[in-house]
Amino acid sequence: GAGVSQSPSNKVTEKGKDVELRCDPISGHTALYWYRQSLGQGLEFLIYFQGNSAPDKSGLPSDRFSAERTGGSVSTLTIQRTQQEDSAVYLCASSLGSLAASETQYFGPGTRLLVL
Amino acid sequence: AQSVAQPEDQVNVAEGNPLTVKCTYSVSGNPYLFWYVQYPNRGLQFLLKYITGDNLVKGSYGFEAEFNKSQTSFHLKKPSALVSDSALYFCAVRDGGRDDKIIFGKGTRLHILP
Numbered sequence: 182g183a184g185v186s187q188s189p190s191n192k193v194t195e196k197g198k199d200v201e202l203r204c205d206p207i208s209g210h211t212a213l214y215w216y217r218q219s220l221g222q223g224l225e226f227l228i229y230f231q232g233n234s235a236p237d238k239s240g241l242p243s244d245r246f247s248a249e250r251t252g253g254s255v256s257t258l259t260i261q262r263t264q265q266e267d268s269a270v271y272l273c274a275s276s277l278g279s280l281a282a283s284e285t286q287y288f289g290p291g292t293r294l295l296v297l
Numbered sequence: 298a299q300s301v302a303q304p305e306d307q308v309n310v311a312e313g314n315p316l317t318v319k320c321t322y323s324v325s326g327n328p329y330l331f332w333y334v335q336y337p338n339r340g341l342q343f344l345l346k347y348i349t350g351d352n353l354v355k356g357s358y359g360f361e362a363e364f365n366k367s368q369t370s371f372h373l374k375k376p377s378a379l380v381s382d383s384a385l386y387f388c389a390v391r392d393g394g395r396d397d398k399i400i401f402g403k404g405t406r407l408h409i410l411p
Contacts, residue, residue, distance in 0.1 A: 216401070222404075223303075223387065223401055223402060223403030223404040224341075224387060224401035226399075226400060226401070229398040237397075237398050240398075272340075272341070274341075284331075285331070285343050285346060286331075286343070287343070288333075288340045288341040288342075290340045291340060
């Protein structure tokens with residue numbers, strides 16, 4: 182079946198521009214996560230959506246970062262006024278999201294963002 | 298809030314030798330623990346998980362991990378390393394029973410030397 186997809190796969194932008202990154206989770210998965218992986222660094226948690234609950238935004242590094250999830254499916258991560266330090270691979274993951282179930286996450290291929 | 302630590306940035310092991318990649322965690326409730334692997338230019342792949350039951354968990358590609366509650370550890374192991382095991386390994390934890398996020402460690406780069 183279809184896995185998690187992300188688009189674009191690569192994005193080059195100029196400092197100060199806004200970018201939107203898209204994530205299509207696995208159908209039926211109610212939990213969706215965004216992570217950032219910088220060169221040589223681990224996975225940095227950004228934001229977590231679970232069903233209709235208010236998202237956990239505790240990992241967003243600044244108010245330039247925002248994310249939304251429409252209809253409980255597709256999610257968009259927006260970075261406003263991009264800075265060079267925003268350059269990283271942005272990973273999306275989804276999971277079934279049931280408290281009674283083990284939470285195996287399924288990751289997308291990522292979007293590689295380069296801010297010049 | 299939960300946290301996870303991988304104390305080694307890099308581990309080097311000779312092919313055929315046993316390998317261990319270390320992970321310790323901190324949660325307020327019962328831990329759900331995971332290992333993921335990231336091969337070069339590929340996405341993260343699930344290896345194994347501990348939710349409850351036997352402390353020794355077996356996963357993909359011959360890997361296993363041992364849950365140790367008293368030491369709050371979940372080390373990844375394999376009896377005989379292969380060169381193809383060279384990759385970046387991530388430990389992750391979730392506070393079981395809570396509707397909470399999953400937190401990843403910083404990763405450990407495993408080099409298997411031929």
